[in-house]
Amino acid sequence: MPFTDHFVTVEGRPVAYVDEGPRDAAPVILLHGGGFDHAELTWRITTADLRDRFRLVVPDIPGYGRSPGFDGPHDLPRLGRWLVAFLDAMEIARADVCGVSMGGGMALWLALEHPDRVRRLVPVGSYGIMPRVPMHRVAHGILRTRLTWLIYNGAGRSRMLARAGLAASYGRRQRVTERAVDELMDVARDQGRRRSFDAFLAAEMDARGLKSDLTPRLGDIAKPVLLVHGSEDRVVPVRHARRAAARIPDARYLELATGHWPMRERPDLFNPALADFLASP
Numbered sequence: 001m002p003f004t005d006h007f008v009t010v011e012g013r014p015v016a017y018v019d020e021g022p023r024d025a026a027p028v029i030l031l032h033g034g035g036f037d038h039a040e041l042t043w044r045i046t047t048a049d050l051r052d053r054f055r056l057v058v059p060d061i062p063g064y065g066r067s068p069g070f071d072g073p074h075d076l077p078r079l080g081r082w083l084v085a086f087l088d089a090m091e092i093a094r095a096d097v098c099g100v101s102m103g104g105g106m107a108l109w110l111a112l113e114h115p116d117r118v119r120r121l122v123p124v125g126s127y128g129i130m131p132r133v134p135m136h137r138v139a140h141g142i143l144r145t146r147l148t149w150l151i152y153n154g155a156g157r158s159r160m161l162a163r164a165g166l167a168a169s170y171g172r173r174q175r176v177t178e179r180a181v182d183e184l185m186d187v188a189r190d191q192g193r194r195r196s197f198d199a200f201l202a203a204e205m206d207a208r209g210l211k212s213d214l215t216p217r218l219g220d221i222a223k224p225v226l227l228v229h230g231s232e233d234r235v236v237p238v239r240h241a242r243r244a245a246a247r248i249p250d251a252r253y254l255e256l257a258t259g260h261w262p263m264r265e266r267p268d269l270f271n272p273a274l275a276d277f278l279a280s281p
Contacts (some may be wrong), residue, residue, distance in 0.1 A: 003040035004060050004067075005152070010089045013083065016066035019090075020047060020263060021055035024069065026119060027095040028278060029087070030058045033125075034197040036155070036165070038065030042100055045267045050275055053080025057095070059086060061103070063196030075203035076102075076128060080109035087123065096278055098122035101235065101260065102200065108145035108214050111221050122274060123244075124228040125260045128214040130240040133205075140207050152192035156185055171232035171259040180264070215240075218247040225251040226277040228270065230258035261275045 004016035012116065018039060021028075028050075032042040039058045047056050062082060063069030070078070078260045087095065096119050099107040104126025123129075133139050142148060146273050155160040162184045167173035193195065204211045225248050229241035245253035254273055258265040263274075 001068065003044060004038075004058070004065055007066075008086075008089045010086050013062060013068050015062065015086060015089075016060040017090075018043075018047060018056065018058040020051040021053070023055065024052045025053070025055040027057050027090075027092050029083075029095045029097045029099075029107075030056060031083075031094075031097070031099030031106055032058075032061060032064065033099075033101030033103050033127075034064075036184055036191060037101075038187060041063065041183055041187060041218050042103075042261070042263060046263050046271050046274065049267065049271045053275065054278060057090060057092070059105075060239065063194055064191075067160050069194060069196050070199065073203035075200070076105050076109055078114075078202075078203070079258050080113060083110055084114055084117065093117070094119050096120040096122070096125065098274065100124040100128070100263065102197075103128045104128070105212060105214070108218075108221070109212075111213065111223055111225075112217055115222060118223050120278065121223050121225045122228065122277065123225070124262060124270075125230060125233050125236050126227070126241070126244070127236070128212050129218075129244040130210070130215070130236060131213045134234065134237060136209065136224045137207065140205055143201050143205060146198075148195070148198055149192065150193070152188050156188035159185065162188065168234055169260045170265045171230055171257060171270055172265070175265050215244060215247065218244055219249065221248050221250075223250065224277075224280075225250050226254060226273070228254045228256065228262060228273070230260060230262050230265075231255050232258065233260045235260040 060067040097107040104123035105128035166176045263270045
């Protein structure tokens with residue numbers, strides 16, 4: 001059976017999702033990242049570990065997994081509006097929201113724009129807390145010249161390149177498993193056709209920087225926050241997370257010895273920390 005085994009219509013499109021755990025528990029929304037990702041890839045282990053204690057709602061964001069994508073470029077506010085519509089379709093008035101990378105940016109946007117929909121917030125390796133990506137001009141040049149297909153094609157065909165890509169996302173390359181390589185290659189082949197993250201970056205990135213840097217507004221977040229970051233994150237350097245945590249009034253900061261994907265690299269550390277925060281008074 002597929003991981004995302006339910007469907008709901010949001011903005012006229014089907015969205016695949018998981019909904020597991022006690023029905024009387026406060027819902028926890030788990031949002032995956034962009035690029036080589038979908039709900040199962042990021043959240044399978046967390047869901048298996050925590051579903052006995054929490055109601056976990058895990059969507060495939062449009063353009064990923066089993067969910068059809070948007071028609072063209074879409075920025076972080078567009079994804080945020082989609083998230084509001086998803087909560088409405090699921091009849092969820094208020095939830096704990098946890099997101100990694102692009103999903104972390106969506107969670108931050110929701111807390112800022114619709115604070116009444118958020119109970120607690122867990123951004124992980126979050127988008128939206130830096131003005132530019134590392135080697136920004138190079139990354140923008142690759143996007144502008146449409147050379148990202150080489151990345152998808154290479155990772156979808158070569159185990160060596162797929163493993164190297166995972167190693168760049170992990171803090172320790174020896175934690176990359178054969179199953180993780182297989183899964184990444186499958187996602188690379190799918191995203192080589194769909195190019196969902198390209199459509200996101202087309203709206204978010206120009207030669208000068210990123211459109212959605214929420215850092216100046218983080219002081220307005222009035223919810224309990226657990227901000228999680230990998231000390232060896234090469235995608236969102238850790239200095240940005242430390243700065244972000246200092247700006248949020250009610251923030252706990254957890255720095256793990258991982259890369260950009262702590263729930264995959266060290267679920268033994270990430271999942272208990274998430275559970276403790278969600279269960280706190």
